[in-house]
Amino acid sequence: MVSYPGYDNNKMANTVDAEYYAQLNADKSSPQLNFATQYKAAPGSTFKIVSATAGLLENVINLQSRVNCVGTFTEITPSPRCWKISGHGYENVTSAIKDSCNYFFYNVGYQLATRTGSYNEEAGLDTLSKYADLYGLTDKSGVEIGEYAPDVSTKDPVRSAIGQGSNSYTTVGLARYVTTIANSGTCYNLTLLDKTTDSQGNLLKEYHAGVRNQIDLPQEYWDAFHLGMRQVVENKKYFSDLAVNAAGKTGTAEQTASRPNHALFICYAPYENPEIAIATRIPFGYSSDYAAQFTRDIIKYYYGLAEEDDLITGTADTLDNAVSNEM
Numbered sequence: 450m451v452s453y454p455g456y457d458n459n460k461m462a463n464t465v466d467a468e469y470y471a472q473l474n475a476d477k478s479s480p481q482l483n484f485a486t487q488y489k490a491a492p493g494s495t496f497k498i499v500s501a502t503a504g505l506l507e508n509v510i511n512l513q514s515r516v517n518c519v520g521t522f523t524e525i526t527p528s529p530r531c532w533k534i535s536g537h538g539y540e541n542v543t544s545a546i547k548d549s550c551n552y553f554f555y556n557v558g559y560q561l562a563t564r565t566g567s568y569n570e571e572a573g574l575d576t577l578s579k580y581a582d583l584y585g586l587t588d589k590s591g592v593e594i595g596e597y598a599p600d601v602s603t604k605d606p607v608r609s610a611i612g613q614g615s616n617s618y619t620t621v622g623l624a625r626y627v628t629t630i631a632n633s634g635t636c637y638n639l640t641l642l643d644k645t646t647d648s649q650g651n652l653l654k655e656y657h658a659g660v661r662n663q664i665d666l667p668q669e670y671w672d673a674f675h676l677g678m679r680q681v682v683e684n685k686k687y688f689s690d691l692a693v694n695a696a697g698k699t700g701t702a703e704q705t706a707s708r709p710n711h712a713l714f715i716c717y718a719p720y721e722n723p724e725i726a727i728a729t730r731i732p733f734g735y736s737s738d739y740a741a742q743f744t745r746d747i748i749k750y751y752y753g754l755a756e757e758d759d760l761i762t763g764t765a766d767t768l769d770n771a772v773s774n775e776m
Contacts, residue, residue: 452483486596487596494551495713495714499626500554500580512669512670516540516541517536522556546677583636584664585637589622590622593642612702624728627716633675634663635660638659678697700712714729716748
């Protein structure tokens with residue numbers, strides 16, 4: 450769990466360096482804020498696994514359902530558009546995850562809100578919230594430091610189904626969410642602690658990540674999600690030389706028209722038998738590809754596939770037209 454930028458704790462211990470503290474308070478990058486646990490923003494398309502789960506279990510879609518993405522979703526006004534303005538054509542749930550097709554998930558949100566025959570925003574939002582809860586997105590993650598509580602969307606089920614609306618989550622909350630996906634349904638209360646001891650080293654308490662809840666989902670549904678997330682990574686050429694297979698989901702979340710979008714990426718590895726799960730957010734980071742590249746380097750470092758000096762160069766890689774505009 451990492452937050453950037455940081456600050457020098459030594460200048461804040463015992464006698465506080467007043468000049469340094471004033472400098473931190475004036476810093477617009479908010480170095481005293483733990484961005485992993487105390488910064489909330491829309492999850493963007495990383496939320497689409499929640500919507501896929503809701504659609505499947507509420508029987509508004511199935512694994513064979515194909516939706517024709519024509520770009521603009523005209524069932525509501527104003528009409529939202531897919532990030533691919535010309536449309537993706539026919540998508541099923543796996544390909545919609547792979548392509549991050551907004552239109553497919555707009556349709557899921559709309560169908561969830563019209564099961565009584567007329568469009569009912571509250572009903573659609575309540576259903577999305579129900580499935581967000583299964584992934585731990587309605588309360589704090591369990592880590593033993595200051596953490597902001599999540600906000601599940603309370604407006605616009607169509608846009609909420611792609612992680613917009615008023616959805617707002619911390620990065621550590623998204624980490625618990627992708628962990629639940631990676632292990633196919635076990636949602637944990639996270640912990641940062643291994644054990645506590647007294648001054649003599651005697652064990653006082655051991656800590657474990659307790660199970661919060663279990664998602665009862667047919668294995669073929671999990672397989673469809675995992676395959677779509679694997680195909681997301683396979684479509685990113687900067688993952689092509691990674692010796693460990695990973696699966697993930699991008700998210701480019703819009704917050705305000707006056708600033709760039711947030712860049713997000715959730716993933717797990719190895720794909721075949723997950724050992725680690727990662728959530729990365731770069732606030733106002735333009736594109737999910739930047740978060741995904743950063744996460745790739747974390748995986749490289751974790752598995753000893755690259756040296757630290759080769760990864761931390763002080764410069765950013767160019768994306769060579771790899772940047773997507775998906776939400």
